[in-house]
Amino acid sequence: MISFDNTEIAFKSKSSRDLKRSYLLFKTLAHNSLVKVGGALTQSALRVHIPVNWIVKPTIYKQFVGGESIEECAPVVEQLSNFNAKAILDYSVEGKESPEDIQAALSETLRSIKNASSNKNIPYAVFKPTAFTTAKVLEKVSAALPLTDAEEKEANNFKQRIETLCKSAFDQDVPILIDAEDSWFQKFIDEVVNAMMAKYNKKKAIVFNTFQMYRHDRLEFLKESHDMAQEGDYFLGAKFVRGAYMEKERERAEKLGYPSPIQPDKESTDRDYNAALKYCVEHINRISVFNGTHNEFSSRYLTELMEDQGLKNDDTRIWFSQLYGMSDHISFNLAHAGYNVAKYLPYGPVKHVIPYLVRRAEENTSVKGQTGRELSLITKEMNRRNGK
Numbered sequence: 001m002i003s004f005d006n007t008e009i010a011f012k013s014k015s016s017r018d019l020k021r022s023y024l025l026f027k028t029l030a031h032n033s034l035v036k037v038g039g040a041l042t043q044s045a046l047r048v049h050i051p052v053n054w055i056v057k058p059t060i061y062k063q064f065v066g067g068e069s070i071e072e073c074a075p076v077v078e079q080l081s082n083f084n085a086k087a088i089l090d091y092s093v094e095g096k097e098s099p100e101d102i103q104a105a106l107s108e109t110l111r112s113i114k115n116a117s118s119n120k121n122i123p124y125a126v127f128k129p130t131a132f133t134t135a136k137v138l139e140k141v142s143a144a145l146p147l148t149d150a151e152e153k154e155a156n157n158f159k160q161r162i163e164t165l166c167k168s169a170f171d172q173d174v175p176i177l178i179d180a181e182d183s184w185f186q187k188f189i190d191e192v193v194n195a196m197m198a199k200y201n202k203k204k205a206i207v208f209n210t211f212q213m214y215r216h217d218r219l220e221f222l223k224e225s226h227d228m229a230q231e232g233d234y235f236l237g238a239k240f241v242r243g244a245y246m247e248k249e250r251e252r253a254e255k256l257g258y259p260s261p262i263q264p265d266k267e268s269t270d271r272d273y274n275a276a277l278k279y280c281v282e283h284i285n286r287i288s289v290f291n292g293t294h295n296e297f298s299s300r301y302l303t304e305l306m307e308d309q310g311l312k313n314d315d316t317r318i319w320f321s322q323l324y325g326m327s328d329h330i331s332f333n334l335a336h337a338g339y340n341v342a343k344y345l346p347y348g349p350v351k352h353v354i355p356y357l358v359r360r361a362e363e364n365t366s367v368k369g370q371t372g373r374e375l376s377l378i379t380k381e382m383n384r385r386n387g388k
């Protein structure tokens, strides 16, 4: 059985100085009130154009982000590959929807696909579909509301942009992950992604949809997606995450008076997450799995399912992934044991990746629980290095 306890393997890629920096950062993040105030202050500073780079870049940015551009990420990609882990470059500019911003996101994502095609240490490309049209259009189409002519045109433009990206990924043989965000955008996104899979996944999974298992309807949707793939004779690319927007989802549902799409409790999310992994491994001839989690049980469970099915550790249809800067004990112990591992490596200008950093900070407060684990692992490794 795989163990995630070996901190020597987990932190081999980190100098003692890096470890100390991570320790101080996680120690700071442990204070919930500091994270709340810090996040709000940073966003306000940005709004009134007060520079925040000097404080953000050497601290939280350095922990969780690869660099401002694809080129700046190259040393990090190289460093990860020295320890058998790959990287997925994620252009993390969020919440922009002017035509110029959409065009810029399209060009940048095409560049990232091309970059992945020429670097064996970058096994996937990725994008957020919300970068390619307006929130209004995604929401209205998903809710089947009547569209104006201009919105109709914009919905078609969105489909075309996604097609451009998927075709480019297919032509260059780079599997591409399509992230999931708010549930009220997802119906339209699912339709478009399913159409892309039907077109480009005939020989293997190139296009991957994301299943957020904190939604109570996603296990059923996984089975439906699998049925569609069987009927259409194509491969299903399935990326799994628990989901990052739980509070926002619940608040909106309550405010607008509809049933929350989120599971009633954490146990239900965990149950469906693990059931989804099991379902996929049992149908591995049709489904490729991307396991995006920091949960030790779900990571270990997938290795056990693979063993039960007699699959090799490096079966190309199964990947494990954690975010850069988090859960290295899972990533590097899996990579050391020969499993396919890729770190999600966000990149982008400091001021544009702030929403991503705020989410990471919130996920790492003591309330959410990750920080205690990171801190105790780092402390264990610092003690080991100091011969304690």
Ligand SMILES: Cc1cc2nc3c(=O)[nH]c(=O)nc-3n(C[C@H](O)[C@H](O)[C@H](O)COP(=O)(O)OP(=O)(O)OC[C@H]3O[C@@H](n4cnc5c(N)ncnc54)[C@H](O)[C@@H]3O)c2cc1C
Pocket: 178, 179, 180, 181, 210, 212, 214, 241, 242, 243, 244, 245, 246, 262, 263, 264, 265, 266, 267, 269, 291, 292, 293, 294, 295, 321, 322, 323, 344
């Ligand atoms: C490689 C990778 C890619 C990612 N891509 C996406 C993406 O495309 N879209 C996205 O939304 N997120 C994405 N994420 C973020 C991801 O959703 C969070 O990191 C994840 O939810 C944290 O959960 P965990 O699986 O690590 O496990 P854990 O820490 O065990 O679980 C925490 C999660 O469980 C769920 N949960 C917690 N409490 C409850 C409760 N009371 N009721 C119901 N559910 C609960 C929430 O989803 C919470 O985030 C990605 C993460 C990784 C590692």
